[in-house]
Amino acid sequence: xxxxxxGNPELENKLRDxxxxxxxxxxxxxxxxxxxxxxxxxxxxxxxxxxxxxxSAPRSSxxxxxxxxxxxxxLEEEALSDPDLWLCTTCYSCSDRCPRDILPTDVIMAMRNxxxxxxxxxxxxxxxxxxxxxxxxxxxxxxDANRAVRERLGLPRDPPTxxxxxxxxxxxxxxxxxxxxxxxxxxxxxxx
Amino acid sequence: MATHMExxxxxxxxxxxxxxxxxxxxxxIKTSAKLGIELxxxxxASCCPAPGAFGSIDLNVWYAMAARNLCLAExxxxxxxxxxxxxYKSIWExxxxxxxxxxxxxxVNEVLAEIDxxxxxxxxxxxxxxxxxxxxxxxxxxxxxxxxxxxxxTKVAVHYGCHLMKPQKDxxxxxxxxxxxxxxxxxxxxxxxxxxxxxxxxxxxxxxVRGYDLxxxxxITNEKLINIKEAGADALTEVCPFCQLQFDRGQVEIAQNFGxxxxxxxxxxxxxxxxxxxMTPAELAIDLHAVDCTSFLEKxx
Numbered sequence: 001x002x003x004x005x006x007g008n009p010e011l012e013n014k015l016r017d018x019x020x021x022x023x024x025x026x027x028x029x030x031x032x033x034x035x036x037x038x039x040x041x042x043x044x045x046x047x048x049x050x051x052x053x054x055x056s057a058p059r060s061s062x063x064x065x066x067x068x069x070x071x072x073x074x075l076e077e078e079a080l081s082d083p084d085l086w087l088c089t090t091c092y093s094c095s096d097r098c099p100r101d102i103l104p105t106d107v108i109m110a111m112r113n114x115x116x117x118x119x120x121x122x123x124x125x126x127x128x129x130x131x132x133x134x135x136x137x138x139x140x141x142x143x144d145a146n147r148a149v150r151e152r153l154g155l156p157r158d159p160p161t162x163x164x165x166x167x168x169x170x171x172x173x174x175x176x177x178x179x180x181x182x183x184x185x186x187x188x189x190x191x192x
Numbered sequence: 193m194a195t196h197m198e199x200x201x202x203x204x205x206x207x208x209x210x211x212x213x214x215x216x217x218x219x220x221i222k223t224s225a226k227l228g229i230e231l232x233x234x235x236x237a238s239c240c241p242a243p244g245a246f247g248s249i250d251l252n253v254w255y256a257m258a259a260r261n262l263c264l265a266e267x268x269x270x271x272x273x274x275x276x277x278x279x280y281k282s283i284w285e286x287x288x289x290x291x292x293x294x295x296x297x298x299x300v301n302e303v304l305a306e307i308d309x310x311x312x313x314x315x316x317x318x319x320x321x322x323x324x325x326x327x328x329x330x331x332x333x334x335x336x337x338x339x340x341x342x343x344x345x346t347k348v349a350v351h352y353g354c355h356l357m358k359p360q361k362d363x364x365x366x367x368x369x370x371x372x373x374x375x376x377x378x379x380x381x382x383x384x385x386x387x388x389x390x391x392x393x394x395x396x397x398x399x400x401v402r403g404y405d406l407x408x409x410x411x412i413t414n415e416k417l418i419n420i421k422e423a424g425a426d427a428l429t430e431v432c433p434f435c436q437l438q439f440d441r442g443q444v445e446i447a448q449n450f451g452x453x454x455x456x457x458x459x460x461x462x463x464x465x466x467x468x469x470x471m472t473p474a475e476l477a478i479d480l481h482a483v484d485c486t487s488f489l490e491k492x493x
Contacts, residue, residue: 091394092358125403
């Protein structure tokens, strides 16, 4: 690296400092997002290719670039309390086009995880999916109308999944309980 | 690497195919059998679990739950074949991550030990469509040779969906801006594949958005339907039952909410292949689709 030396102590001090300063920034948040997402979120240079590729952007105030900036600056509250966080369809178009090889989609996934963990508002449908899987093993369980059609097609009325073999469900419940996910989902949904 | 000589797979069903569009499941089993691919039941499998709705809440549980499904196939000693992009995202990607990340794998195995299971990393995961395209397993020519009722005279648009091929750098499908391999498969059935604007755009349903903000999801779907109709397609084919649900039931919801009607038949590639191999619409439960497919079926009579 080229050593810059202007002979000005104040300027040299500024050049040595590589951090941004924002009053409500939380550096731990940046680090946590990076770890959970497994992507190099700090490499973002805010070009906006992500927002330009995003199918949700033209029809809402959701801007993936803004969330990338929040990730870098550690703007935890701003990111996790923004309802737009839940408008990402996870299509990964931004990720395929990012010139910095970042996966912005996975940054969103990490932030959603952190929103849940820190008690921020999580849309109901996400928690209801947890409840359904806990109960049946399926996020979209079978029903009687569908059973009749399956029979007509020569398929068993229930697929050979947890629907036919419910003895596998306790194992699934143990995994979910290990992370206390079902109890949390129940608690949040009952409060609403 | 893969067990390429052994054309027998554990069939991972997921949720939407068996529980909403059983024709996808039935046609997968029957069409693949005609191509020398055997799909065996994966007993006790669960939801993949849904990468958007479930993964958004806690990725660690997503890893562990997908790993449990992978363990069931490992116990069978079979690679997994599946027919849904969402399942592919969970099952393929978690398999890939656990194979290459020791810390993740150890964490998952700690949890799995509580239910006497262990993830070993001994199998691979495939989408049935990529197996159909793969010359080592099947190939376009073999698909074409299996056709007894060519779909001649029909124009079919292709929706690739997102989670099969993207993110590109972690997958093995190559170009995600304008891929053409599914069009080759559609062409093998005698149909004319049509190109349309913004082909690779999402259906709108993923990431939990369909459940969170239905109108937002439908607006994305509506944009795709406009583009597909403009290209003069008689039907849309896809390789993901969740995209299928969004395009098929979504058209009813779009009519209710936006007052727009497209009457575009939506067929999973397995259903399309089933028709081309001579299966009847009743054998495919196509009458269960929300959008009437008669216009398309009449063209191939």
